[in-house]
Amino acid sequence: MKITILTLFPEMFSALGASILGRARKENKLEVEIADIRDYTEDKHLKCDDYPFGGGAGMVMMVQPIGSAIEAVDPGHGARRIYLSPKGKTLTQERVVALSGEEHLVLLCGHYEGVDQRAIDLFIDEEISVGDYVLTGGELPAMVLTDAVARYVDGVLSPGSLVDESFSDGLLEYPHYTRPVEYRGLTVPEVLRSGNHAEIDRWRREKALEITQRNRPDLLKGPDGNNV
Ligand code: 4GT
Numbered sequence: 518m519k520i521t522i523l524t525l526f527p528e529m530f531s532a533l534g535a536s537i538l539g540r541a542r543k544e545n546k547l548e549v550e551i552a553d554i555r556d557y558t559e560d561k562h563l564k565c566d567d568y569p570f571g572g573g574a575g576m577v578m579m580v581q582p583i584g585s586a587i588e589a590v591d592p593g594h595g596a597r598r599i600y601l602s603p604k605g606k607t608l609t610q611e612r613v614v615a616l617s618g619e620e621h622l623v624l625l626c627g628h629y630e631g632v633d634q635r636a637i638d639l640f641i642d643e644e645i646s647v648g649d650y651v652l653t654g655g656e657l658p659a660m661v662l663t664d665a666v667a668r669y670v671d672g673v674l675s676p677g678s679l680v681d682e683s684f685s686d687g688l689l690e691y692p693h694y695t696r697p698v699e700y701r702g703l704t705v706p707e708v709l710r711s712g713n714h715a716e717i718d719r720w721r722r723e724k725a726l727e728i729t730q731r732n733r734p735d736l737l738k739g740p741d742g743n744n745v
Contacts, residue, residue, distance in 0.1 A: 601655035605644030617669030626655035
């Protein structure tokens, strides 16, 4: 899969060269392209933002550099084009899995007060938010979306890593432990060292229910809002 990110701050994306995504890119499992919107401005001073019509604080990203950048990276509109915005639909694991089936994603990052509405109306398929809070730019949300989607691309994770995780069965994950058996008086639960896999499964399921009840009781409700 290919993910193209359009931004005025390409230097922010060094994080995508590290760790699991960095390796996936080196192994050609995942292609990440960072495009600098400023390279596409037709303004002689390379300006990409301007004052808002109607007044108000801050600057708005201009439609021309965005339109030219999107058409350059996705000429035939073969890609799914996404604008990261607090006004978008909230990203869910279900949406993440669906997006991982796309051949090419184009992610537009806003900054300042956001982008000229015509950039969204003319060039964007979908607006996505990564949660109910406001950030200075869409760059971190674009990295969040890239990371979440890349995990579902073949060969990015080691086999089996997707099996037990939070949300896959609608519950939060059970606690994990590794060596040493004792640290500052806290010991690894006996059952995890017992080798009894039926008992271990039962214990993990119970812990998953416990943590979900405590932190996310909403996840235990059925579609009607009643407990399942
Ligand atoms: C929050 C989110 C997002 C921002 C989110 C336009 C200019 C939006 C600043 C940008 N804040 N983008 N995608 N919750 N801020 O997803």
